[in-house]
Amino acid sequence: MRTERYNNIMRRVNHCNKSTLFRVLRFLSTETKILKEFNEIPGPISLPLVGTLYQYFPVFGKYKFDRLHHNGLTKLRQYGPVVREDIVPGVSIVWIFKPEDIEMLYRKEGRYPERRSHLALQKYRLSKPDVYNTGGLLPTNGKEWWRLRKAFQKHLSKVQCIKGYVNSTNTVVGEFIDRRIRREGRTDDFSPELSRLFLELTYYIAFDKRLQQFKDKEWDSNSESSKLIKAAHDINSAILKTDNGPQLWRKFETPMYKSIKKGHEHIEKIALKVVSEKLTSIKTTDSKTSLLGEYLSSDETDYKDVVGMTVDTLLAGIDTVMLIVRLNSLVVKTIIKRTDD
Numbered sequence: 232m233r234t235e236r237y238n239n240i241m242r243r244v245n246h247c248n249k250s251t252l253f254r255v256l257r258f259l260s261t262e263t264k265i266l267k268e269f270n271e272i273p274g275p276i277s278l279p280l281v282g283t284l285y286q287y288f289p290v291f292g293k294y295k296f297d298r299l300h301h302n303g304l305t306k307l308r309q310y311g312p313v314v315r316e317d318i319v320p321g322v323s324i325v326w327i328f329k330p331e332d333i334e335m336l337y338r339k340e341g342r343y344p345e346r347r348s349h350l351a352l353q354k355y356r357l358s359k360p361d362v363y364n365t366g367g368l369l370p371t372n373g374k375e376w377w378r379l380r381k382a383f384q385k386h387l388s389k390v391q392c393i394k395g396y397v398n399s400t401n402t403v404v405g406e407f408i409d410r411r412i413r414r415e416g417r418t419d420d421f422s423p424e425l426s427r428l429f430l431e432l433t434y435y436i437a438f439d440k441r442l443q444q445f446k447d448k449e450w451d452s453n454s455e456s457s458k459l460i461k462a463a464h465d466i467n468s469a470i471l472k473t474d475n476g477p478q479l480w481r482k483f484e485t486p487m488y489k490s491i492k493k494g495h496e497h498i499e500k501i502a503l504k505v506v507s508e509k510l511t512s513i514k515t516t517d518s519k520t521s522l523l524g525e526y527l528s529s530d531e532t533d534y535k536d537v538v539g540m541t542v543d544t545l546l547a548g549i550d551t552v553m554l555i556v557r558l559n560s561l562v563v564k565t566i567i568k569r570t571d572d
């Protein structure tokens with residue numbers, strides 16, 4: 232009876248969830264053990280036309296698009312471990328918080344997880360079929376995602392490949408310590424420095440080339456490294472806002488979409504130049520020792536796949552690691568302070 236009810240619910244959900252954010256497989260929180268209908272899941276009240284967007288209005292809104300963790304905590308406290316939100320009519324998000332529920336979701340999803348993010352980025356890339364085959368690793372789902380993912384992780388997870396980058400990574404970090412950490416006149420906010428370190432490491436690994444070598448002139452806002460960091464940052468900052476919300480960018484070029492487009496065009500120009508140079512050097516010297524060389528020589532991916540992957544690597548490699556290092560320092564600082572107290 233229970234299985235039958237579950238299957239009935241699933242049939243209904245799978246049938247109507249084309250625009251649902253999470254393909255929720257089972258609305259059973261590991262805590263409650265009570266199976267619920269989709270529309271029984273508690274959550275913020277959704278109004279006709281505006282959904283729950285009114286809750287995200289500046290000043291009087293309860294949630295903020297760029298404070299995902301705060302929104303989550305507020306929802307968890309108010310509605311419990313499984314929360315349903317119809318953010319705009321027809322687009323439902325189900326928030327799950329408990330690691331056991333997240334684990335269950337991943338297990339049930341199987342080989343092809345369904346993610347729904349980086350949608351405006353996907354639109355941009357799909358509008359340029361002469362440059363990209365797909366929207367890239369993050370927005371692509373299903374078999375196409377698996378084709379890309381399998382090809383790209385093959386080399387990345389080889390110990391031999393990692394070993395090939397140990398010495399170069401050491402050199403970059405050594406230079407960073409000498410030129411930036413040991414210099415005089417340090418500032419309180421170390422984030423711009425860290426961004427440059429992770430840009431240099433990512434650029435080196437993605438393109439087999441050095442970019443800035445931490446020269447003082449690179450701190451100028453017009454330098455190549457500053458422009459690249461800004462482009463990646465502009466794109467990443469627009470993702471959450473273009474994914475959630477009314478998605479007006481689907482109808483016309485909103486300022487957020489323009490920001491993604493401009494940043495992307497900048498990174499793309501660099502990626503196209505460097506990937507094409509690498510291809511020429513492989514043809515003339517027959518060397519494919521690097522990650523980029525391996526990808527370009529692979530039968531599983533073509534030139535356009537590699538360009539997309541290279542842009543993804545630059546987008547994902549700068550802000551993420553900088554943020555993690557900052558969070559880590561914050562935790563260490565808190566621990567030291569508590570120990571001193």
Ligand code: HEM
Binds near residue numbers: 555
């Ligand atoms: C510590 C820093 C990092 C964190 C916290 C982080 C976090 C994540 C998370 C949570 C995802 C999964 C997104 C999803 O499937 O919905 C992801 C995917 C990805 N990350 Fe990172 N990341 C980090 C560093 C990096 C770096 C350094 C690179 C590349 C140089 C990178 C490249 C990617 C790529 C290409 C994907 C897409 C994978 C796929 O969809 O198959 N990430 N990252």
